[in-house]
Amino acid sequence: MREQLRKTYMPMTESAYYILLSLKEPRHGYGIILYVKEITRDRIGLGAGTIYGTLTKFEKDGLIETAGEEDRRKLYRLTEDGLWLLEQELDRIDELARNGHCIIGGNSNG
Secondary structure, three states, X not given: OHHHHXXXXXXXXXXXXXXXXXXXXXXXXXXXXXXXHHHOOOOOOOOHHHHHHHHHHHHHOOOEEEEEEXXXXXEEEEOHHHHHHHHHHHHHHHHHHHHHXXXXXXXXXX
């Protein structure tokens, strides 16, 4: 199951990555939009279509689950599989950064 998630979702788009990352704590769609905007210092602005389409897919694939309601808005949070996938992507991004710093910094040994 997890290998299929890896094949389906990796490498992640920035939008998918930040949506999952934001769901480390329960949030509703609009809360995700605000949080991503805040942590990326306005670099990424997610639209409602992107958010709700992605949330639907993530929920169907078991990466997130509902976590109640707040002001009649549905809250979502990561599942164990969602957290696992996020960690896999973070490891991939770390490898990209390490290799890039190593090569640009002049150390070709990796």
